[in-house]
Amino acid sequence: MPYSYLFARILACLALVAVLSIPSSVWAAYANYELRVVDAKTNLPCAAKIRITDSRGNPKRIKGALMINGTAYITGSLKMELRPGQYQFRLDAGPEYPFMEGNFILNSGDSDSRTIELKRFIDMTQEGWYPGNVAMSGDTSDLETIMMADDLSLGNHITWDNRLNQWAGKPIGAAIDEFGGDRYLLQLGGEDDRAGGKLWFSRLTSPLPVQRLSDEYPAATFFQSDLKNAHVTARSPLEPDLPLWVSQDLLDSICILSPEIETYEFSEKHPLAEQAKQIRKGDVTGNSRLALNTYYKLLETGVRLPPVAANGTATEEQTSRLDRVYARVEGTFTPDTWWKAVQEGQTFVTNGPLLRANVEGKPPGHVFPINIGEKHEFQIALSLATRQTIVYLEIIKNGEKDIEVSLEEYKSRQGVLPAVEFTDSGWFLVRVVTEESGYFQYAMTAPFYVEANGQPRVSKSASEFFRDWVFRRAMSINLPDGDQRNEIIDQQREARDFWQKRAKQANAP
Template identity: 45%
Template sequence: MVGGDVRKLRNLVRLTMILIGASACLAASSAQAAKGVLHLKVVDSETKAPLSARMHLVNPRGNRQRIPGVPNLDDHFSFTGELHLELAPGRYTFEMETGPEYRTRSGYFELKSGDEDNTTLEMTRFVDMAADGWWSGDLFVQRGEIDIETLMLAEDLHVAVNHAWDNKQNAYEGKPVGDPLAIFGGDRAWWRLGGRDERAGGRMIFANVDAPLAVQSAKPEYPSTLSFVNELKSNARVHRAADATAWDLPLWIAQDAVDSVVIAGPELESKGGAAKPAPGSRPADRLLYRGAQGRARWAQQIYFHLLNCGIRIPPSAASGSGATSNPPGYNRVYVHLDGEFSYDAWWRELAAGRVMVTNGPMIRPFVENRLPGDVFTASAGESLEIEVALNLGTRDKIAYLEVLKNGQVEHEVRLDDLVKNQGRLPKIHFDESGWFLVRAVAEVPETYRFALTGPYYVQIGDQPRISKTSAQFFYDWVFERAAAIQLEAGDQRNEILEMHRESRDFWRDIFERANAP
């Protein structure tokens, strides 16, 4: 009897296993059948040419939908040309973008079990910056190399610096580097070996270096970022971009170690400001500069102080994609080139100040057939009256459009007046040296969305305009920074303090030469 019971039990186990296996197969088959498929194409509405795009897709449960096989980041993914979506049944909402020069598309679709549909989305371009000689770039992207070209196409980005190293890691450690420059599509290029040093003195971005810098072993205060700058002196191709709010900005400026100032950095995010400021950044007055908009205005104010000291240096931009949730090129700098696109020419003209920084509005300035970075001159005792005009394209409603002179609003222009005057703004008058630029700010409460042309300079007579207030601003900054240095007494502390003493002397000299309030 016992043996018979055992045989019955074994047969029962086999039957149970067969039923479980059959149930699993049926469940898998049912799950597969439950899905629907959408074949999605994205094209230009006018040319019908295929486009790459970034998509924000929300599933029926209200959650972001990740898609395998394409670059995903935070609440979005990017793809080239055509995408096959295999999804559970339900209603999906989406937002589609293909760079800031195209209108955003949004909508929804529904999939039923077993559906297989084909959809083509047309994207409408409202401005073509490259056609007018303006080429976009981003100085800080940190994404997988295999994805960079897809991401650049999806954001209509022409130049990118991919960061392979920083203070925590070096992605190329022990690996061959090869050619750091990758060019594709005829007018797009990216650098594999970008990186940054971001410590107690703030963030400095290094573009176009031939090998990663050994910043991983650096302590918060020692060695100075300037020691790494000095390693690169023989490489004329290198571009050094400093955060406007970096504590060591006055030191770096005094040592001629900065090629551009980042006024739209990774902390300026598409969905609002980052919870924390940039590493090593000088904090703003919380009453005067509140929230994400306040931090962005603080960076601009610091930059304006530099210009008011007679220092001619261009602004730049960095999205920090990968280190933040920003897509590549969310914060971007457009550089004007005469003739065809060239990677080296792009950097040369950036350094010359032929720029427009934006994370939204598109400004193409026309100032008496001159570009940002140009200098208007007159003899001592003469005056200048300069006619300013521009083309402005935008996806967001513009809150205000301004002409700034020496850091102050000279003219605020209503958009209907801009249209009525065919893009011409009121003339700007100069009796003495100075500078001016144009700024547009969009009405987007959760973040600061703006465009800013590079400055135009005015030189009347032999003397540049130097503001005593702005020189004092940086002179005081040097003392505040030196007092906060956290190094024990010894050679290292003495070395760092000596650099700041030299910086103090630099700004004191500028203060003593000041010729304006």
Template identity: 30%
Template sequence: MNLLRTTSSALCFWCVAIASLQAQQTAPVTITVTERGSGKQVPCRIHLKDAGGKPVRAPELPFFRDHFVCPGKVRLELPVGNYTCEIERGPEYSVASGTLQVRERTESDWGFQLSRLADLAGEGWWSGELHVHRPVQDIELLMAAEDLHVAPVITWWNNRNLWATNRPPEKLRVRFGENRFYEVMGGEDEREGGALLFFNLKQPLPITAAQREYPSPMQFLAQARQHAGAWVDIEKPFWWDVPTWLASGQADSIGLANNHMCRDQMYVSEAWGKPRDTQRLPPPRGNGLWTQEIYYHILNCGLRLPPSAGSASGVLPNPVGYNRVYVYLGKKLDYDKWWEGLRAGRSFVSNGPLLRCRANGKLPGSVFSARKGKEVNLEIKAELTTRDPISGLEVVKNGRVEQRVSFEEWRKTGRIGKLRFNESGWFLVRAIADNTNTFRFASTAPFYVEIGEAKRRVSRTSAQFFLDWVRERRQRVKLDNSSQRAEVLAYHEKAEKFWADLLSKANAD
């Protein structure tokens, strides 16, 4: 009996050892990605997973969460087995995918082709994004792999500052390739009231000692404004301090395509921001609709704040440039003019569909004017490129969907329809994909209409919305130190007065 047990144990041991040896057997694999038509190798992002769904890393290439990027060709040593692969290069290219097998003692060469679906730079539209948390040394390959043209990198935020122990480079702005730019002094102040992003500064703001609620973010916003060319972005519309930041008039843009919208999922809550009514706006896509709803309230108050985009790659499960903003500049990309175009609203934001619209031949951000008693009549045309199914395109006028054209109807003519104004207001065009996992969409920046003396439409409902919000925010301030509390509350009290005054001047429901 003992001999039998010993023999059986030995047999089991050798079976396990052989299985383990087989599991560890590897074979060389080369992946080559080319552009269909030209045959040139193209930088790209690769999502390679084994049979158990575990992402594969490529040695010495940038990796994050579930993907790595490569310059167009990568050589790997992979365990024998089956793999799935998805390859992308931003929204202007097709997706390549496949199921692959690595065989014992067999070298594999896997070739993939990506088709260019649209050439927006060739049309004069230049892509960028404002929320990148990836290592500076990786940014050039990351941008090339996503066909992204502008990307300031966040290198300091709250208790972290890359430059505390490293000397900043002499050139904070870098141009590489033919037409790509990044900047290495981007910053973020993310605390109780939400997050502000800072760009085009010469050095970090002194925020590392800031507490959760004190000092007010307004203090650092004011410091940033002392630097010519500085840009301040409200990272998401639903942060609690948004009414206070808006009232200050110091913000330059706001994140309509933001990092709660991810490639494969949606962050369904507002984190510690102002929560939505989930019965009215249920998950998973309700947060995306809430984001847009708040932005429309901003526009309904007569505030002209252009939309921006950011993915927070390096923190949240997004590739660089998943959420992006396209700015129209024409044939040549200039870094400073890109920001000027963003400020002017000659733009659209997207995390998938590519929506280029004109009204009466003019770009988003345009202002259409008429004398009192006259009408403004507009014809809207659009170009749309999408990898996702889209049921229709919508025109949002003064915060409400004014008209909708089906995708099939639009495809026949390229027209969305006609729009009429007999008083001042605004409109934009949006397309929301039929994706149930995340909020995948595109939206133009607003177009504006000015008729008569009242050039800006101010809605009582929207002004009241922000007045109620800032009053609720005041009640949420928790600071034991009375002088600190008074200092923080002073900014909210000033904002409360702003919204109350605006409400008293409202000229529309």
């Protein structure tokens, strides 16, 4: 798999300059141009997004196009009306296509159209990996455009939250919007965002009445009996009620990669406020690293919640990055088979590189049985495709970096990483980090698990970490004395007892 697309980019840039640089002797205030994008293999229209900036670096708004953060979304073709001048562009059709970027000049009176071919350097669906986004907001038509341009197979559409239920007073129509050839937008996704943190819901048959709830009462677990086959995701590992939700078996997954994690704000009474104070001012990776470390601690307690990712909205304030979770589907891809793969932990998350790993032919989420005391080596076979420069690859074992591999060593080993050794229960995963500046860009597999004599690894210190977390959360409950406060405090006591019991039953430090 190639790791540099410089030559391809140069050719693409030259091609687009030739296409767009059309002189004209006709005087006019604007130049008009229609750009068509097709897939080179199928010759079918290809959705993409293009960011065009002028000579001063200002992004140009394309009239009639869906615009997010100065980026125009294309569904096959885009008509542009721009003033004459020199422009820079960046064309992106998702992480499975190379970038196309360069410069072009439009002269006064230009009016023409051309077709650009995009060629995938990898087709993840051919390998059974389908990308999804567990929390998208906006109009359905806009989200369809975003999903096609970002090459997403499945999206969870947030149509109700604590402020508004879009279905109020309306009949609930189709729960799933199928479009664009094997793409699905789940229309009944929802959000509960209160003092205990933010939860995302999917696979529901009707919205939850969260608009009537106060900030603290009742706890999110109030609706647990109504969830049935629903999928519940914690917005991040940083949510104040995370230990409570885990103790009540509310969650099906945790989002560990999203722009919301990077902008997460900690109140003075947040259970992780002291840890957050250690993040250096201006460190754009700080929140993301704290979220990862917290997720690793959760895995250390023996809790097995798969990682997912979220991004994708039609509001100008949000980024148009490619944070997503890939799930490995065996057989036919449908929303049901995708969610089943997620719940089984057959996933990897990414906002850049495409990372597939297997151990002894098994995907992430697999549990390997061993006999305690007997050394067992696990060989990780890795496939990596990327448009970005990789800084390093690492294997995380039981919450700590076990092995770090440079890109050159990875190439020389032909995608086979050093073996991971176990003589007792534990878990391990693979992460790759890029040199992208401005935000934390990486890809990470879900964990592989090792069970010695049928027992998962349970760390005493990690369990005590979440027990102490519950104490700090209980102290911040903002309710007056009375039945409601007593009920919430009792639930926190039950969570405390859950983590205390886990610490006593621990089989690891």
